[in-house]
Amino acid sequence: MSIIIVAALIFLVIGTVFYFVSVYNGLIIVSRNIDKAWANIDVLLKQRHDEIPKLISVCEGYMKYERETLEKITAARTSCIQAKSVGESSQAEGNLAQSLKTLFAVAENYPDLKANQNFTQLQGRVSYLESQIADRREFYNDSVNIYNIRINEIPDLFVARQLNMQPRELFKVAEEDKKDVDIKFDFPK
Amino acid sequence: MSEGRDVGYAIFGVGFGVWSFFHGFKVLREKRLIESIPTSTVRGLAIGLVELTGKAKKTKILQSPLTVTECTFYRYTVERYESSGRSGRWVMIAHGDSSFCPFCLEDNTGQIMVLPKGAEFVMPVNYEFTTGLGRTLPDSLVNFMESNGLQYRGLFGNYSLRFMEWYVKPDDTVFVLGTAQKNTTQLDDHRQALSSRLEELKQNIQPASELDLSKEGNIGPQGWSQAVASAEHGLLQEEIKSNFQDDASDVIIAKGDGQIFIVSDESQTDVVKSFSWQAFCGIWGGAALSLALLAYLLFRFGVWARF
Numbered sequence: 001m002s003i004i005i006v007a008a009l010i011f012l013v014i015g016t017v018f019y020f021v022s023v024y025n026g027l028i029i030v031s032r033n034i035d036k037a038w039a040n041i042d043v044l045l046k047q048r049h050d051e052i053p054k055l056i057s058v059c060e061g062y063m064k065y066e067r068e069t070l071e072k073i074t075a076a077r078t079s080c081i082q083a084k085s086v087g088e089s090s091q092a093e094g095n096l097a098q099s100l101k102t103l104f105a106v107a108e109n110y111p112d113l114k115a116n117q118n119f120t121q122l123q124g125r126v127s128y129l130e131s132q133i134a135d136r137r138e139f140y141n142d143s144v145n146i147y148n149i150r151i152n153e154i155p156d157l158f159v160a161r162q163l164n165m166q167p168r169e170l171f172k173v174a175e176e177d178k179k180d181v182d183i184k185f186d187f188p189k
Numbered sequence: 190m191s192e193g194r195d196v197g198y199a200i201f202g203v204g205f206g207v208w209s210f211f212h213g214f215k216v217l218r219e220k221r222l223i224e225s226i227p228t229s230t231v232r233g234l235a236i237g238l239v240e241l242t243g244k245a246k247k248t249k250i251l252q253s254p255l256t257v258t259e260c261t262f263y264r265y266t267v268e269r270y271e272s273s274g275r276s277g278r279w280v281m282i283a284h285g286d287s288s289f290c291p292f293c294l295e296d297n298t299g300q301i302m303v304l305p306k307g308a309e310f311v312m313p314v315n316y317e318f319t320t321g322l323g324r325t326l327p328d329s330l331v332n333f334m335e336s337n338g339l340q341y342r343g344l345f346g347n348y349s350l351r352f353m354e355w356y357v358k359p360d361d362t363v364f365v366l367g368t369a370q371k372n373t374t375q376l377d378d379h380r381q382a383l384s385s386r387l388e389e390l391k392q393n394i395q396p397a398s399e400l401d402l403s404k405e406g407n408i409g410p411q412g413w414s415q416a417v418a419s420a421e422h423g424l425l426q427e428e429i430k431s432n433f434q435d436d437a438s439d440v441i442i443a444k445g446d447g448q449i450f451i452v453s454d455e456s457q458t459d460v461v462k463s464f465s466w467q468a469f470c471g472i473w474g475g476a477a478l479s480l481a482l483l484a485y486l487l488f489r490f491g492v493w494a495r496f
Contacts, residue, residue: 036235
């Protein structure tokens with residue numbers, strides 16, 4: 001009888017150890033997934049930042065009266081590079097996305113620019129990158145959501161407390177980015 | 190049961206129980222991994238382990254071997270019942286799948302190729318047929334057996350056979366957890382095709398003489414570059430015509446080194462449920478089986494009474 005009890009205890013001990021190891025590993029995976037998801041957004045942001053100077057140089061020749069719009073894009077790009085936290089980055093990226101939207105909307109007023117093949121290609125590329133970035137941000141938020149739920153669930157909660165795991169920040173769009181784009185057309189008189 | 194045979198079964202059972210116990214933890218780890226990874230979109234996916242859900246699209250016309258159903262993926266098994274004494278068991282006589290043939294997964298943001306080789310398939314059986322009294326083999330199964338040289342009729346009538354088939358039809362929703370990686374196969378094929386064209390060019394004297402731009406009797410670097418560019422252009426045109434661009438992209442989903450790879454036509458929730466049950470049964474069932482059979486062995490050898 002005692003052999004069976006010992007065997008049952010062995011199963012119980014091994015099972016408990018394995019279970020908590022799997023909980024610990026699971027928490028580490030969800031935590032690292034967030035870092036990876038954030039780094040994967042950065043890869044696309046870098047690509048977009050590289051495209052912006054090309055876009056501006058193509059537009060400059062045609063949009064002489066839109067200096068302010070182009071300068072706003074340059075300033076927004078600089079602040080994106082300098083952003084440190086998720087909050088700062090989300091605000092700076094929001095400003096840049098808004099400025100690009102304004103640029104593309106204003107470009108409609110310049111038929112020569114619209115006919116320029118380089119501009120069309122760059123516009124397509126930047127728009128596609130924007131969509132990819134939006135998808136990866138959603139993915140980042142999903143990763144954060146899974147992590148935040150996991151560290152508050154039982155039994156993960158006990159391990160998460162031991163590891164001092166804190167809830168992570170979601171990527172939120174700034175209030176001003178939810179407003180409509182303000183477009184001013186300078187029609188020749 | 191003969192003397193010693195039950196002991197053998199019991200020892201095997203204890204071992205199987207211990208294996209199930211540890212296997213249960215492996216399944217539990219996989220289940221937690223599925224839950225840990227959010228679903229990506231095709232457009233936004235990054236290289237590495239990804240989870241995708243979308244509609245299956247065919248890259249080539251495939252027909253399942255048993256039911257001749259048009260599909261994007263199939264798997265089948267054929268088993269024959271072999272009796273020995275009072276007992277018997279099902280023995281696999283044929284099996285196969287289409288894991289060599291990629292299919293496309295499409296969501297509302299794009300399309301990506303999935304190479305199912307090496308995947309773990311979580312699918313309910315789509316077709317099952319067991320021969321028996323008054324159940325004659327359908328024509329498609331007879332054709333399959335005959336074309337594969339498999340016996341289905343003995344001296345005393347038809348064998349007891351069991352056919353099972355799993356398939357994913359075009360536009361069925363599929364769940365894939367695999368590794369997004371660069372499609373090196375496509376690049377290799379392209380390179381190989383290009384080099385064979387250049388080799389042909391070297392062999393063919395007439396077009397090669399056209400590349401002798403300096404008319405000095407040999408092909409200079411400029412002439413050769415022109416030849417390479419021309420061959421590559423021709424190859425690309427042919428690849429575009431043969432839907433090369435539609436069927437393949439530079440990133441595919443396949444099995445990564447030591448990584449989990451699951452293909453299922455069930456939803457993520459159902460896959461997680463299935464894994465939860467497997468883990469639960471493996472861990473608790475394995476431990477219980479081992480303990481029960483250990484107790485039986487102790488009882489059988491009279492050790493039980495001594496403790």
